[in-house]
Amino acid sequence: MxxxxxxxxxxxxxxxxxxxxxxxxxxxxxxxxxxxxxxxxxxxxxxxxxxxxxxxxxxxxxxxxxxxxxxxxxxxLENADGTLHPLQQAFVDAGAIQCGFCTPGMVMSAYSLLTKDPHPSREKIKKSLSGNLCRCTGYQQIFDAVELASEELN
Ligand code: FES
Ligand code: FES
The missing domain is CATH 3.10.20.30 (Beta-grasp domain)
Structure with a gap:
């Protein structure tokens, strides 16, 4: 074991x-x-x-x-009371979820970025999420969600 x-x-x-x-x-x-x-x-x-x-x-x-x-x-990632973490909520609020299949991976990559850089530029967000594929959203709403979370977490 x-x-x-x-x-x-x-x-x-x-x-x-x-x-x-x-x-x-x-x-x-x-x-x-x-x-x-x-x-x-x-x-x-x-x-x-x-x-x-x-x-x-x-x-x-x-x-x-x-x-x-x-x-x-x-x-x-969720809060102890079962509510969504602000980053998860930002994905909802920014309309960054369509089928949702990519979302957990996107959120975890974004979370890792925000713990290292609380105020990432749009370019840095794009680069950090470049290894996460999304077939639905066109990515812009996902980048918006990370920016929104960055504002709300700080
Ligand atoms: S399932 Fe691991 S990178 Fe696609
Ligand atoms: S929301 Fe469908 S793959 Fe990203």
């Missing part, structure tokens, strides 16, 4: 889960299905989670490589 922390809670990882991808483990063992599987080969960003604060594509990360680390998924 080995431990890692997911959304603030310690979890014990069984031997057989060590070789799984973090995405597989999060979705199918922990049943945290907010993290999406878009391509499973590291190109779409839908599976983005934070590992020790850094945005990572969980389909490309082995569970064995994150033992002892802290994982944050979209489920861990």
């Amino acid at each position: 080995a431990d890692l922390k997911v959304n603030g809670k310690m979890v014990s990882v069984s031997e057989e889960d060590l070789e799984k991808s973090l995405l597989d483990y999060i979705r199918n063992t922990l049943l945290l299905t907010g993290t999406k599987n878009g391509c499973n080969i590291g190109v779409c960003g839908a599976c983005t989670v934070l590992v020790d604060g850094a945005a990572k594509r969980s389909c490309k990360v082995k569970v064995s490589s994150v033992i002892g680390k802290e994982i944050l998924t979209i489920e861990g």
